[in-house]
Amino acid sequence: MQNFLLDIIFPQHCCCICREPGRFNTRRPWCQHCRENMEKLRHIAPLCDKCGKYIDEYDSLCADCRNEEPLFHIARAVGPYDESYRIAIKVLKFLGRRFLAVQMGQMMAETVLDEPRFWPIDMVIPVPASRGHFEQRGFNQTELLAVQISKKIKVKTVADILQRVKETPAQRELSKPEREKNLLYAFAVTDPRRIRGKNILLVDDVYTTGSTSKECTKTLLEAGAARVSVITWATGCGF
Numbered sequence: 001m002q003n004f005l006l007d008i009i010f011p012q013h014c015c016c017i018c019r020e021p022g023r024f025n026t027r028r029p030w031c032q033h034c035r036e037n038m039e040k041l042r043h044i045a046p047l048c049d050k051c052g053k054y055i056d057e058y059d060s061l062c063a064d065c066r067n068e069e070p071l072f073h074i075a076r077a078v079g080p081y082d083e084s085y086r087i088a089i090k091v092l093k094f095l096g097r098r099f100l101a102v103q104m105g106q107m108m109a110e111t112v113l114d115e116p117r118f119w120p121i122d123m124v125i126p127v128p129a130s131r132g133h134f135e136q137r138g139f140n141q142t143e144l145l146a147v148q149i150s151k152k153i154k155v156k157t158v159a160d161i162l163q164r165v166k167e168t169p170a171q172r173e174l175s176k177p178e179r180e181k182n183l184l185y186a187f188a189v190t191d192p193r194r195i196r197g198k199n200i201l202l203v204d205d206v207y208t209t210g211s212t213s214k215e216c217t218k219t220l221l222e223a224g225a226a227r228v229s230v231i232t233w234a235t236g237c238g239f
Contacts, residue, residue: 016100017087026102034084042079045237051210051230052076053238062238070210072202072217072228074117077235078107081206085234089205093141101141105148108231112153112201118229122198124150124157127205127216128164128187145233146203153201161195162216163188187216189223196224207235 012024015031022031030038045054048062052075055062079085092100112118126142133140143159150157166186189195200220204213207230217228 012099016091016097017084026099029100029103030084030088038079038084041083041085044080047076048238050074051207051235051238053207053235054080055238064210064238070214070217071221072213072230074115075207075210075213075230075232075235076111076115076118077207077232078104078111079234081208081234081236089141089233092144093137093205096137096139098139098144101144102148104233105145106152108145108203108233109149109152112149112231118201118231120199121153121155121201121229123161123195124153124155124201124203125162125220126157126159126203127212128159128162130164141205142203145205149201149203149231155201158194161190162220163190184215187219189219192223195220197226199227200225200229202228202230204230204232205234207232209236 012029014021015024015029015034017030017034020031020033024030046057046059047053048055048065049060050065051062051070051072053062053064059066081089088100088104091097092104112121124146126140126146129137129140129142140159143157146157146159164186165188202213202216202220204216207213213230213232217230220228
């Protein structure tokens with residue numbers, strides 16, 4: 001019913017990625033050519049066994065994970081932060097095309113279902129948006145994605161446990177050390193009793209340096225979570 005209403009409110013007459021004219025909806029937000037291209041991009045290179053970044057075929061871990069192993073159990077993404085994947089998340093975030101979260105979230109859920117190391121999962125938690133971004137966009141894209149993931153994997157999304165308690169500048173223009181410093185103590189758990197001993201699936205939109213995922217993971221584990229795994233729509237390269 002919700003998807004039907006989204007299709008009525010946001011009728012789509014072109015592919016959200018390449019703008020090819022046609023009839024599109026929540027189940028088919030992009031054209032056949034873009035869909036095939038996205039599938040090819042998923043297999044452009046091997047993945048870091050820990051964080052899921054695309055890496056050189058001779059390595060099992062990316063440079064960052066070799067230097068300092070993240071606290072999360074595993075992180076994976078649907079595809080690389082490039083071409084179609086980059087456009088899709090930007091259209092969702094910056095153009096407010098919320099209907100895209102339906103298909104994107106389902107693809108993220110399929111990635112979770114296909115990786116046994118994600119399981120078991122007790123709850124799905126989205127990375128909270130900053131107040132400024134929420135007021136600007138009117139929604140938190142990670143929560144929209146988390147809700148769609150929950151529907152497919154049959155695990156409840158809990159969006160009120162992890163909160164952003166420090167407003168931080170935008171991460172886009174910052175270096176990796178600056179991002180980590182920027183996010184230090186930026187998150188807090190509202191009620192540690194609710195996550196004590198739980199296996200958590202953390203949902204974010206993009207994994208580049210991993211600063212956000214790592215700081216959220218640290219916060220959740222310090223509050224008593226048993227394990228945190230991360231799923232994102234797109235990820236960077238770790239050569």
